[in-house]
Amino acid sequence: MAGKEDLKLLGLLVSPFVIRVRMALSMKGLNYEYVEEDLFNKSELLLKLNPVHKKVPVLIHNGKPICESLVILQYVDELFTGRAILPTDPYERATARFWAAYIEDKLCPAWIGILKAKAEEERAEKVKETLAAIEHVEVAFAKCSNGNVFFGGDSIGYLDIVLGSFLFWFEALRRMYGLEIINTSKTPLLAAWAERFGGSVEAKEVVPEADKAVQYANKLHAAAAVKLVSSE
Amino acid sequence: MAGKEDLKLLGLLVSPFVIRVRMALSMKGLNYEYVEEDLFNKSELLLKLNPVHKKVPVLIHNGKPICESLVILQYVDELFTGRAILPTDPYERATARFWAAYIEDKLCPAWIGILKAKAEEERAEKVKETLAAIEHVEVAFAKCSNGNVFFGGDSIGYLDIVLGSFLFWFEALRRMYGLEIINTSKTPLLAAWAERFGGSVEAKEVVPEADKAVQYANKLHAAAAVKLVSSE
Known part of the structure; x- marks a missing residue:
């Protein structure tokens, strides 16, 4: 199917959620047009195609939008041949979906909360939540990987x-x-x-340097400070 | 496959998340042992099988636990023949997953927040969030149902x-x-x-009277009041 598809991705280079989609498309050997969004000045196209969340990533497949990274990953995996992203065994797939939801619902708001915290006390609370969540994910790795090097076995998969x-x-x-x-x-x-993930071909293709994330965080903090000052 | 499977469900009669699983099992024509949990005094089995969230529903299939209602619904749909729960078309399935996530992440915490609110101001805020979220879901219904009577078309499906x-x-x-x-x-x-959902065979089988929910809410409020008094 690869090659004949019209695929466009609205993204942001430092967004983990966009990186997920780019890794999935790459694993399926799919070519796509990548469009960088400016989240401080969102495009009309983004607002039109994701009116509910107004967020990247949005994958546009033959003109139709798909939003939310976990939804896109499953869509890409179900529709395109190539390397499987989710486990093929139904029980393993259920386990992977369980942990993906945990990472999304518990770990993610916790670490993003560290960045967003307005006071030290709030930051300390979010650090605590992040460390508690990652310890659960450590246990999950032992269960999911079955002694292999990745969650997905001997190669990179969904988790x-x-x-x-x-x-x-x-x-x-x-x-x-x-x-x-x-x-x-x-x-x-x-x-x-x-270490293994960082050294993988899949990650090296699309994961930026950590400095880019630091720069983006500084930009977010500066914008929040401006907003605070202008609302006083 | 139905009939040969060993299925046990740890549930709570007034839990919407448990009702989802019971409806899915019923739609697949599966028999299962139902075990009512007391969430004020959780069983050893529940704590052992869902150590991360310590919540119902837990479906135990041939001895192996599956947790989280949306994960269970997809597991049941993928594993068992019978009526399809999720749409079969990949784009429609992605759309259904998008809205299920929206209902879970935005609508659900909002309406549960109404119940949990400790002050009128907080309750008013949660009411506002709930009404904003349900208006999005109204639009979703128009899109997903394609003029049919249910989200899933002419019969009950995932959403x-x-x-x-x-x-x-x-x-x-x-x-x-x-x-x-x-x-x-x-x-x-x-x-x-x-109206149609409430009148369906699928709902009538497992959805309790609203009075049961009112009674449970009163029990939760009483327990919270006791907790508040005892911590003073």
Whole structure:
């Protein structure tokens, strides 16, 4: 099917959610037009195609939009041949979906909360939540990987993409706040996995340097400060 | 496959999330052992099988647990023959997953927030969020149903189950706070759909009377009051 499809992706280079989609498209060997969005000045196309959330990524397939990274990953996996993204066994697939939801609903708001926190106390609370969540994910790795090197077995799969997309942001948080979310003492399995993920061809293609995330965080903080001052 | 399977469900009669699973199992013609949990005194089995969230529903299939209602629905649909729960077309399936996530992430915390609110101001805020979210779902119904009577077409499907499981709680909120979340003026499509859903065989089998939800809410409020008093 690859090659004949009209695929366009509205994205943002530092968005983990966009990185997930780019990794999936790459794993399926699909070509696509990539359009960088400016989230400080969203395009008419983005607002039209994702009126509910007004967020990237939006994948446009033969003119039809698909939104939300986990939905897009499953769509791409179900529609296109090539390397499987989700596990093929139904029970393993259910387990992967369970942990993807956990990463999305618990881990993600926690670490993004560290960035968004307006006071030290709030930041400390979000750090605590992030570290508690990542310890659950450490246990998940042991269960899902079955002794293999990735969540997905011997190669990158759904959960590797879902969690791996956060890693350069975790490195940015280390540089900004000295925080080690994944480390060899508390989460040794994930620490080894993160090394492998970072060294993989799939990640190297689309994951930016952590500096880009630091720069984007500074831009967000500056914009929030301006907003605060102008609303006073 | 039905009949040979060992299926056990840890549930709670007034839980919308459990109702979803019971509807899905029923649509597949599957027999299962139902075990009512007491969430004020959770069983060892529940804590062992869902150590992360410690919540119902937990479906135990041939000894293996599956947690989280949306994950279970997809598992049941993928594994068992019988009536399809999710749409079969990949784009329609992506759309259904998008709206299921919206209902779960935006609508659900909003209406549960109405119940949990400790002050009138907080309750008013949650009412506002609930009404904003349901208006989005009204638009979703027009798109997903394609002029048919259910989200899933001419019979109940994934989104019907996901949203329909809330309806008796919406009725409970009407009785408790005079609040009409779905009504003929603002959400006429959903109002007509809710009538049809309530009258369906699938719903009648497992959806309790709204009074049961009111009673459970009173029990939760009483427990919260006791907790508040005892922590003073």
